Amino acid sequence: MSVQPKTPEITNDSMEDRLYTVKYDDPGDSHLDVKVPDICADCETNDCVSVCPANVWREGDDGVPHIAYENCLECSSCRFACPYDNVVWEYPETGSGVTFKHG
Amino acid sequence: MSPALETDTPDEPNYDDAFDAIVVGAGLAGSAAALTMADRGLEVLVIERGSSPGAKNVFGGVLYTPTIRELTDFEDAPLERYVAERRFSMLSDEDETAVSLRPGEWHREPHNDSYTVLRGEFDEWFAEQAVDAGATLVTETTVTGLVRERGRIVGVETDRPDGTIRAPYVVLAEGGNSLVSEGANLKETERRENVAVAAKEVLEFPERDGVIEDRFRLVDDAGVSYHYFGEGAVGDAFGGGFIYTNEDTVSVGVAYRIEDAVAADQSPEETLNAFKTHPAVAPLVRNARTVEYSAKTIPEGGAESIPDLVHDGAAIVGDAAGLVLNNGVHLEGTNMAVESGYHAGNAIARAADRDRTDADALRAYPDALEESFVVQNLERYAWMMDAVEADRDLLFEDLPRAFADAGTEYFRIDRDPKEVHAENAKHAVLDALGGWSGAAKLAFRYRKMVT
Ligand SMILES: Cc1cc2nc3c(=O)[nH]c(=O)nc-3n(C[C@H](O)[C@H](O)[C@H](O)COP(=O)(O)OP(=O)(O)OC[C@H]3O[C@@H](n4cnc5c(N)ncnc54)[C@H](O)[C@@H]3O)c2cc1C
Numbered sequence: 240m241s242v243q244p245k246t247p248e249i250t251n252d253s254m255e256d257r258l259y260t261v262k263y264d265d266p267g268d269s270h271l272d273v274k275v276p277d278i279c280a281d282c283e284t285n286d287c288v289s290v291c292p293a294n295v296w297r298e299g300d301d302g303v304p305h306i307a308y309e310n311c312l313e314c315s316s317c318r319f320a321c322p323y324d325n326v327v328w329e330y331p332e333t334g335s336g337v338t339f340k341h342g
Numbered sequence: 343m344s345p346a347l348e349t350d351t352p353d354e355p356n357y358d359d360a361f362d363a364i365v366v367g368a369g370l371a372g373s374a375a376a377l378t379m380a381d382r383g384l385e386v387l388v389i390e391r392g393s394s395p396g397a398k399n400v401f402g403g404v405l406y407t408p409t410i411r412e413l414t415d416f417e418d419a420p421l422e423r424y425v426a427e428r429r430f431s432m433l434s435d436e437d438e439t440a441v442s443l444r445p446g447e448w449h450r451e452p453h454n455d456s457y458t459v460l461r462g463e464f465d466e467w468f469a470e471q472a473v474d475a476g477a478t479l480v481t482e483t484t485v486t487g488l489v490r491e492r493g494r495i496v497g498v499e500t501d502r503p504d505g506t507i508r509a510p511y512v513v514l515a516e517g518g519n520s521l522v523s524e525g526a527n528l529k530e531t532e533r534r535e536n537v538a539v540a541a542k543e544v545l546e547f548p549e550r551d552g553v554i555e556d557r558f559r560l561v562d563d564a565g566v567s568y569h570y571f572g573e574g575a576v577g578d579a580f581g582g583g584f585i586y587t588n589e590d591t592v593s594v595g596v597a598y599r600i601e602d603a604v605a606a607d608q609s610p611e612e613t614l615n616a617f618k619t620h621p622a623v624a625p626l627v628r629n630a631r632t633v634e635y636s637a638k639t640i641p642e643g644g645a646e647s648i649p650d651l652v653h654d655g656a657a658i659v660g661d662a663a664g665l666v667l668n669n670g671v672h673l674e675g676t677n678m679a680v681e682s683g684y685h686a687g688n689a690i691a692r693a694a695d696r697d698r699t700d701a702d703a704l705r706a707y708p709d710a711l712e713e714s715f716v717v718q719n720l721e722r723y724a725w726m727m728d729a730v731e732a733d734r735d736l737l738f739e740d741l742p743r744a745f746a747d748a749g750t751e752y753f754r755i756d757r758d759p760k761e762v763h764a765e766n767a768k769h770a771v772l773d774a775l776g777g778w779s780g781a782a783k784l785a786f787r788y789r790k791m792v793t
């Protein structure tokens with residue numbers, strides 16, 4: 240008899256598959272940016288990258304994060320996380336951005 | 343969407359002074375304020391940036407309804423299930439030790455005023471109640487700033503063409519990401535130690551019929567609220583995991599402090615995935631399909647983080663005012679949002695009767711809030727954050743493991759007498775606590791949780 244319980248099957252779909260992201264219009268301009276790229280280039284923590292639940296902030300070659308803003312869930316974590324207050328966070332243009340059906 | 347809620351797209355959005363009050367945000371706090379003011383005869387405009395109320399909102403979710411039920415006819419509200427069981431689990435990396443409550447009283451109306459809801463539906467319904475009471479709602483409109491004259495707030499800027507709208511009172515009900523309040527220097531940006539990041543999924547079961555009822559031991563409209571903390575939930579972070587049952591979906595998520603999230607070696611999404619695969623959680627979400635992945639922040643600064651609630655011409659309510667209680671056992675924000683919206687709405691109606699808009703005339707709002715459960719509860723647990731911080735390793739790592747060890751020992755079947763097992767079990771817990779004196783100190787530190 241087997242004594243080791245098997246972990247039942249769990250679906251962890253890829254991020255792209257899981258986003259219920261209705262972009263109800265063209266996303267328009269990015270609502271996210273960095274204020275001073277030089278600060279990012281010197282920033283070792285990249286807290287914006289580690290906190291983002293949607294993999295929007297990605298480490299860039301030059302130390303300045305690449306921002307895949309169209310995946311943003313508008314949670315605002317990156318805004319609070321950056322220790323240098325270096326995140327520009329605006330609301331996406333009206334008519335764009337994420338829509339949750341359930342919330 | 344009901345006709346009343348259809349986006350109003352005025353060609354000439356000239357609403358100047360057509361309204362007595364403007365509410366920024368049609369979440370729970372905003373709709374409660376709008377409903378209260380409309381009931382008292384004020385002309386109210388609610389501005390919501392989502393395509394409909396709730397379209398931008400995320401919560402866990404149990405809606406706590408003592409005030410909302412007083413404010414409106416609750417009969418046809420889109421509720422999912424009432425909470426019939428609350429369960430608290432300590433998770434080590436592979437063990438679960440749980441305490442569960444299923445009081446008979448919770449099966450009877452009003453079900454302890456605790457219902458699971460989905461915000462996409464609920465917020466739209468609640469906003470509709472405000473509209474039925476006479477409020478005007480515009481959606482797909484973002485408030486970008488406040489208009490001030492001689493220090494007094496006299497209206498809002500929106501991103502519509504010619505989007506300035508003036509009114510004597512503005513209620514800021516914009517939630518925890520309060521760009522408008524912060525931009526107008528009505529509050530400071532919350533420090534990241536006081537904000538949690540939450541990642542959540544709504545899961546559906548392809549084999550539908552009775553799956554939720556069977557797995558969670560439920561009949562009819564009964565539902566559960568399961569809370570998990572400890573190493574197996576979100577590592578050594580201050581926070582936890584949760585599962586709530588909806589009518590035919592399940593909400594699963596994790597929420598923990600941003601301070602801990604940036605220190606962790608996994609992203610919130612990975613933390614959620616790990617939580618879903620914990621041996622205690624996996625069987626509950628087995629073979630489920632994700633129908634929505636979402637995320638949001640929770641302001642958890644407590645009593646000390648509440649900003650000035652009233653200004654000349656404006657009041658701040660709900661999450662924008664930091665009104666969320668999270669002490670590990672209670673996670674309440676919906677009731678606080680509604681209560682604050684109600685008191686703010688009342689205070690504005692009273693000030694309007696006297697033709698006054700200054701902050702002093704609105705003091706009835708903070709005064710009432712201080713007398714209410716909102717501020718009293720927040721103040722009661724103000725000590726918690728520091729205590730938990732000091733005991734972090736003990737609470738999230740050592741104790742979950744010690745309780746699991748103690749339980750395993752206590753019920754161990756071998757050829758030793760029970761006395762030996764009981765003694766070993768006692769030691770597993772006492773060692774983790776640092777002996778009897780450690781246990782006594784801990785009990786003293788957390789006595790306010792039960793006294
Ligand atoms: C993961 C998670 C789990 C939670 N679980 C629970 C729980 O189980 N029980 C509980 O009681 N509480 C819970 N809470 C807390 C609860 O969700 C909040 O306290 C509550 O939703 C606050 O309501 P609100 O109206 O203040 O803000 P919100 O619900 O955030 O509403 C703000 C509204 O304002 C709109 N808005 C924002 N800015 C603008 C602008 N500039 N212009 C126009 N519109 C704008 C938004 O689109 C939104 O509709 C949880 C929170 C999270 C994140």
Ligand code: SF4
Nearest residue numbers: 279282286287321325
């Ligand atoms: S944490 Fe702030 S400073 Fe560092 S990379 Fe991210 S945005 Fe730039």
Ligand code: SF4
Nearest residue numbers: 291311312314315317
């Ligand atoms: S708001 Fe949230 S989802 Fe969007 S980029 Fe920032 S952390 Fe990521």
